[in-house]
Amino acid sequence: TDYTIDVDTSRTGAKIDDSMYGVFYEDINRAADGGLYAELVQNRSFEYDTADNRSYTPLTSWDTKGAAKVVNDGGRLNERNRNYLTLAADASVTNSGYNTGIAVRKGERYDFSVWARTDGAGRAPLTLTLHDASGELASARRVAPRGGWAKHEVSFTAKRTSATGRLTVASGGAPVALDEISLFPRDTYKGRENGLRKDLAEKIAALEPGFLRFPGGCLVNTGSHEAYEEKSGWQRARSYQWKDTIGPVEQRATNANFWGYNQSYGLGYYEYFQFAEDTGAMPLPVVPALVTGCGQNKATDDPALLKRHIQDTLDLIEFANGPVGSEWGKKRAEMGHPEPFKLTHLGVGNEENLPEEFFARFKQFRAAIEAKHPEITVVSNSGPDDSGTVFDKAWQLNRDADVAMVDEHYYNSPQWFLENNDRYDSYDRQGPKVFLGEYASQGNTFGNALSEAAFMTGIERNADVVKLASYAPLLANEDYVQWKPDMIWFDNDQSWGSANYETQKLFMRNVGDEVVPSEASGTPATSGPITGAVGLSTWATSAAYDDVRVTGADGEPLLTDDFSAGDAKWSRAAGRGTWAVEDGAYVQSDASAENTLVTAGDKGWQNYDLTVKATKKSG
Numbered sequence: 375t376d377y378t379i380d381v382d383t384s385r386t387g388a389k390i391d392d393s394m395y396g397v398f399y400e401d402i403n404r405a406a407d408g409g410l411y412a413e414l415v416q417n418r419s420f421e422y423d424t425a426d427n428r429s430y431t432p433l434t435s436w437d438t439k440g441a442a443k444v445v446n447d448g449g450r451l452n453e454r455n456r457n458y459l460t461l462a463a464d465a466s467v468t469n470s471g472y473n474t475g476i477a478v479r480k481g482e483r484y485d486f487s488v489w490a491r492t493d494g495a496g497r498a499p500l501t502l503t504l505h506d507a508s509g510e511l512a513s514a515r516r517v518a519p520r521g522g523w524a525k526h527e528v529s530f531t532a533k534r535t536s537a538t539g540r541l542t543v544a545s546g547g548a549p550v551a552l553d554e555i556s557l558f559p560r561d562t563y564k565g566r567e568n569g570l571r572k573d574l575a576e577k578i579a580a581l582e583p584g585f586l587r588f589p590g591g592c593l594v595n596t597g598s599h600e601a602y603e604e605k606s607g608w609q610r611a612r613s614y615q616w617k618d619t620i621g622p623v624e625q626r627a628t629n630a631n632f633w634g635y636n637q638s639y640g641l642g643y644y645e646y647f648q649f650a651e652d653t654g655a656m657p658l659p660v661v662p663a664l665v666t667g668c669g670q671n672k673a674t675d676d677p678a679l680l681k682r683h684i685q686d687t688l689d690l691i692e693f694a695n696g697p698v699g700s701e702w703g704k705k706r707a708e709m710g711h712p713e714p715f716k717l718t719h720l721g722v723g724n725e726e727n728l729p730e731e732f733f734a735r736f737k738q739f740r741a742a743i744e745a746k747h748p749e750i751t752v753v754s755n756s757g758p759d760d761s762g763t764v765f766d767k768a769w770q771l772n773r774d775a776d777v778a779m780v781d782e783h784y785y786n787s788p789q790w791f792l793e794n795n796d797r798y799d800s801y802d803r804q805g806p807k808v809f810l811g812e813y814a815s816q817g818n819t820f821g822n823a824l825s826e827a828a829f830m831t832g833i834e835r836n837a838d839v840v841k842l843a844s845y846a847p848l849l850a851n852e853d854y855v856q857w858k859p860d861m862i863w864f865d866n867d868q869s870w871g872s873a874n875y876e877t878q879k880l881f882m883r884n885v886g887d888e889v890v891p892s893e894a895s896g897t898p899a900t901s902g903p904i905t906g907a908v909g910l911s912t913w914a915t916s917a918a919y920d921d922v923r924v925t926g927a928d929g930e931p932l933l934t935d936d937f938s939a940g941d942a943k944w945s946r947a948a949g950r951g952t953w954a955v956e957d958g959a960y961v962q963s964d965a966s967a968e969n970t971l972v973t974a975g976d977k978g979w980q981n982y983d984l985t986v987k988a989t990k991k992s993g
């Protein structure tokens with residue numbers, strides 16, 4: 375085949391910033407608890423709740439023996455950690471961790487801690503054992519609490535390697551109250567206390583990310599914007615409010631995650647900033663704008679609440695950058711980081727489907743931030759789609775408001791990525807810059823990775839307009855998948871990068887300084903159709919519909935390798951927050967809508983007309 379690339383070294387193209395390629399981190403697919411956050415005990419503070427997931431109770435992942443019960447009364451550890459466990463004089467509880475269990479490696483140290491309170495005058499000895507079906511994994515240890523709530527710590531050395539460990543805490547001779555039962559590997563990423571799982575953090579660090587966007591995604595701005603306090607009935611399913619996630623871990627009020635599980639917030643804003651610093655990435659937090667996206671589409675109209683969230687955002691900047699003498703800079707210093715975290719960019723909002731309502735609020739956030747911190751770039755977004763009415767309207771509002779940077783998201787077929795290499799060639803050079811905050815072709819095959827690589831050459835060619843780009847989502851625990859494809863996969867003791875990870879690594883570790891203009895002519899050789907895993911361009915939440923069915927154009931239930939009508943697999947892959955499909959579905963505009971399912975078979979990529987049928991929940 376005759377194929378030529380002419381490189382013109384006499385001209386210079388766009389300059390490429392070092393921060394061009396980064397990572398989009400969201401606590402989806404159990405990316406935080408049971409993932410990047412190295413805590414090995416699941417539901418350590420007994421705060422799991424049916425509001426987090428229908429199947430949860432305060433004793434989820436715990437087995438009890440003898441008289442052991444969860445109590446919610448005035449004897450609690452603190453107001454933000456409301457449940458605790460009582461063990462009678464001769465009882466025990468056993469935690470089963472995540473996935474197959476608690477993973478330990480022979481010869482490594484594990485740090486155990488527990489908050490305990492005894493009601494009697496004497497001591498209440500506790501015996502701690504780490505074991506699996508084959509017996510002891512470490513010699514048993516003891517602590518002997520006495521008196522009011524206090525933290526007790528002890529460490530283990532694992533005698534064997536196991537991925538199916540259990541942790542048992544047994545009382546002996548006196549009743550005792552327990553909370554915040556924790557087990558951490560000593561060997562976390564960079565040896566940080568309350569740290570990150572090393573293999574996962576190292577895989578992310580190996581990308582040499584230019585930036586770290588956190589904490590999501592849909593979990594940022596969905597749910598209630600109320601605070602966690604008695605007045606709001608100890609509101610769960612709150613939007614991601616950063617102040618909930620700092621300070622001593624036993625005082626961080628857990629929350630219901632938009633993706634259908636509990637978030638302990640043990641991995642919170644301090645830890646995210648520190649991880650960004652440790653990996654050399656620019657931190658890029660995103661805060662809720664009081665207009666929910668991701669199918670909830672609700673604009674909160676409460677000036678006092680808006681004012682509080684705007685103040686929280688100013689406080690966040692102070693937490694990141696303020697001097698140690700300032701209120702929030704002091705809190706950062708108390709947590710161990712007196713130096714500033716060098717925050718320069720901050721996102722407000724994520725995928726709002728109501729552009730007018732979003733902009734009314736975004737502009738108030740931006741005005742307050744710019745008045746106090748003109749050095750901060752405030753990032754807006756273009757809504758949930760890569761084209762269409764909301765997208766056009768959002769872009770027009772962004773341009774009219776002279777916004778500095780707009781976050782775009784899209785998940786499309788590999789064919790789309792191949793056909794849209796020129797997407798940014800025509801973007802207005804005078805308008806807002808682009809932060810391509812989320813994108814992926816629908817699959818984790820080599821074909822998908824190749825189509826993304828091809829597309830990235832187009833991003834890079836337009837590096838004067840596209841300033842930041844990140845594949846999404848980053849992490850997936852294979853036993854808790856709400857969304858796929860994902861870049862890095864893991865279970866409780868292993869992790870592996872996808873083909874897409876390798877593409878990202880290649881580009882991210884080899885960021886050029888500037889584009890050298892080139893032109894191609896001729897037709898490159900083709901090697902047959904690109905195939906990949908299934909992807910679904912719609913997704914669901916449990917808000918308003920039930921009786922969901924997914925059928926093909928012929929009305930037959932749609933069955934493919936990865937999706938089948940009406941089962942939980944479909945709902946998880948479609949990005950839902952809950953596990954069972956009959957619980958409800960989000961449909962873009964109406965109770966019934968047409969979407970496109972792209973699937974792969976031996977004939978290559980094909981389009982199917984996909985109909986999502988849902989009936990409104992009664993009441």
Ligand code: AHR
Nearest residue numbers: 591592593725846847857
């Ligand atoms: O990356 C998964 C989800 O996709 C994000 O939470 C959301 O922003 C987008 O719809």
